[in-house]
Each structure stands twice: as C-alpha cells, then as structure tokens.
C-alpha cells in the first residue's frame with residue numbers, strides 16, 4: 001500500500017536588501033523585491049533571519065565601492081552565525097566587476113547586473129544547488145515596465161518612478177554608460193498606470209527618474225517626448241506633485257520650461273548638473289556644452305519660472321584642471337546662486353575615457369582644497385537662498401515627523417526646501433501653508449498660517 005503524505009505548507013524564504021547609490025537603485029531594489037515576492041520570498045528588516053542578503057551597489061566613485069567592500073567584510077560574521085544564508089551583489093558594481101567579484105569576495109554566491117533581475121529566481125535555484133549564480137548581460141530593451149515595484153519608502157507620501165534606463169552620453173569620467181548600458185525609454189502607459197496607482201494609494205509626490213530625462217522618447221502610436229510625458233503625469237491630479245531628475249544642460253529646452261510653467265503641480269525646482277564652470281574642462285569631460293550655453297539655460301529658467309530653485313552637481317579636480325579653471329567653477333556658482341549642490345572630488349574610474357586617455361594629475365591635496373572651497377561657497381549660497389524665504393509663506397507637502405522633535409513635522413516646498421513646523425493636527429500627505437520665520441543653511445523653520 002502506498003501512503004501519500006500531505007505536502008508541508010510552503011515556507012517563505014526571507015529576503016534582506018540594502019541599497020547604495022542613486023535613486024535609480026532605490027527603484028531597482030523595489031523591482032527586485034517585486035520579482036522575488038512572486039517567487040516565494042518575503043521581505044525582512046532583520047538581516048539575521050534572512051535566507052538571502054542582497055546588496056544593490058554603486059560604482060560611481062571609488063569610495064562608493066569601498067563602502068560595499070567593507071560591508072561585505074561585516075557579512076563574514078553573519079555567514080559564520082548562519083551558514084545557510086546566501087549573499088548576492090546586484091547593481092552597478094556587479095555589472096562592472098562581473099565574475100571578478102566572485103573571485104575576490106569568497107562569501108558572495110550571486111552576482112546580477114541591472115538588466116538581469118528577471119533571472120534572479122532561476123539564478124537562486126543554481127545557488128541552492130550549491131553553485132554560484134551570475135548574470136551580467138545588458139539589454140537594449142529591458143525597462144521592467146510591467147513590474148509593479150514594492151515600495152520600501154517610510155513615509156508613503158513621496159515615491160520615485162523610473163521612466164528610462166541607461167545612458168548614451170559617455171561623459172569622460174563616468175561609469176554609468178558601462179554599468180547601465182544603452183539608453184531606453186519605458187512605455188508611457190505603464191508610467192501613467194504606476195503613477196495613478198501611487199496617487200490612489202495616497203502618495204502625493206512622484207519623481208520621474210532617468211540619467212537624462214530630457215531625451216525620453218516613445219515612438220509607438222505617435223511620438224511622445226519628455227514634455228508630453230511630464231504633462232500627462234501632471235494631469236493625473238492637480239494634488240499630485242511631480243518632480244524629475246536628472247536634466248542634462250545640453251538637452252534642456254525652453255519648451256520643457258513652458259510646460260512646467262503651465263502646471264503649478266510640476267515642482268519649481270530644477271536639478272541641472274554643471275560639473276564644471278570652465279568650457280575647457282567641460283570639453284575634456286565630453287559634456288557637450290559650454291559655460292555660456294549653461295548660463296543661457298539658467299537665464300531661461302529664471303525668466304520662465306521665476307522663484308524656481310536650481311541645484312547642481314560639481315566635480316572638483318578633474319584631469320588637468322588648472323587654478324583658473326577651478327576659479328571659473330566658483331564664479332559660475334556665485335553667478336547662478338545655486339540653492340543646493342552635490343559636490344565631489346574627481347575619482348578615476350577604470351575603463352572610462354578619462355582613465356584611458358587622460359592623466360589623473362591633480363594632487364589629492366589640491367582636490368581636497370578645491371572641494372572645500374566649493375563646499376564653503378555653497379554653504380554661503382544655501383544660507384542666502386533660505387534667508388530669501390524668511391517672511392514668505394509656502395505651500396508645504398507634509399512628509400513626516402521631524403528628526404529633532406516628535407512635536408514637529410517636516411515637509412518640502414515646491415522649491416524642494418525642507419521646512420520644519422509645529423505638528424498641530426497635521427499628518428503626512430497633507431498640504432499646508434507655512435510661513436517661514438527663521439532658517440539655517442539646510443532648513444526653513446516656520447509655522448502653519450492661521451495657527
């Protein structure tokens with residue numbers, strides 16, 4: 001006689017995921033969680049109970065990679081405590097280093113590049129069978145457009161929506177075209193669907209993401225460019241704020257600014273990375289614009305969107321940068337009056353045009369000094385930018401409780417400036433008019449109007 005034993009209930013496996021790098025990686029982790037949830041994995045915030053630990057990595061500067069390397073070192077004790085746990089490296093470092101990662105980091109079981117996440121379930125089966133799993137094939141089409149990312153944000157008010165992947169610009173210093181592959185745009189219908197669903201769930205702000213959003217283009221059923229897409233997203237509901245990043249100065253058009261001007265819910269904040277204020281450095285960087293072109297774009301923003309905030313990215317000490325060229329960056333910053341900047345020391349990245357063709361000849365000491373001058377100037381500009389807001393009232397989208405006091409909330413203005421104010425009866429997701437009474441270089445301090 002044969003007895004059939006009932007199958008044991010299917011047990012979920014537990015996934016713990018850490019994300020480094022840019023906002024694109026934040027969304028990619030949410031896509032990875034969605035793929036794995038459909039394959040019997042459940043998210044955990046406790047690394048010690050995980051069956052699978054994934055690290056979504058960044059290669060943009062050497063220190064980004066070093067952070068991941070030291071994190072992997074810390075995982076050694078985790079593997080000692082729990083021999084069953086598998087460790088996977090995904091994202092840009094996986095793509096850049098490929099099987100070298102498996103050779104160099106003994107504890108790594110799995111290496112998966114940004115375009116191969118759909119293969120994760122089958123790669124995990126290989127890992128379960130005792131093999132190492134690797135797939136770093138880049139794609140010309142993959143956008144994960146049909147996948148609904150599992151949101152991991154804390155506030156349930158603001159979210160990112162990826163609208164394109166990859167980059168074709170090949171700036172001389174940059175690894176992204178190598179780690180993310182060729183540029184491709186996502187089907188607008190899936191973007192609209194995802195954003196509408198976020199709005200229906202109570203989200204009140206989306207940031208449309210791409211390495212160069214201005215070159216978004218969709219050519220099925222007629223042609224749709226970035227302005228058209230932005231307009232469609234803005235029309236989902238006037239109560240939904242829309243932001244976008246990143247714009248490339250060579251492609252930022254007046255027609256985009258006009259579209260922004262006609263929709264008050266498209267936020268008055270533009271991130272326009274300049275990298276350097278010197279035309280000769282920009283040429284070496286292969287940025288494809290001059291100082292004058294960039295200044296013309298800023299003038300146009302100021303004319304068409306008065307009161308908009310402008311932020312930027314700056315690299316200090318690129319190959320061959322002279323003292324005069326550095327001074328040009330400082331003078332451009334002063335002229336533009338940036339509200340905010342991300343500032344970096346140039347970091348040579350293997351296999352980029354700059355690494356292959358130029359000498360990384362600005363000394364570490366000089367890079368540090370120049371970066372410090374840039375940071376100091378930005379601190380002054382940021383404070384001036386905040387001081388201009390004192391005495392004015394802004395509509396603020398409430399995002400959460402202030403870090404410093406549970407009786408205070410924080411939110412952002414359309415210009416992307418953080419405001420802290422007394423809680424009252426307000427909650428995340430509300431809009432409130434806040435009068436700014438005071439400020440630091442990083443934060444506006446105010447009170448709801450009428451309170």
Ligand code: SAH
Nearest residue numbers: 173174211246273313314315344345346347
């Ligand atoms: N696509 C965006 C930027 C993505 S990377 C754009 O083109 O603006 C984010 C920022 O990292 C860049 O704007 C640049 O300022 C900085 N960055 C990129 N490569 C770098 C490198 N090798 N060293 C230092 N900073 C770098």
Ligand code: SF4
Nearest residue numbers: 167169170171174176
């Ligand atoms: Fe890198 Fe330039 Fe592409 Fe930005 S536009 S991701 S800096 S290559």
Ligand code: F3S
Nearest residue numbers: 021022058059060092
């Ligand atoms: Fe880093 Fe890759 Fe983003 S290199 S900045 S995670 S695209």
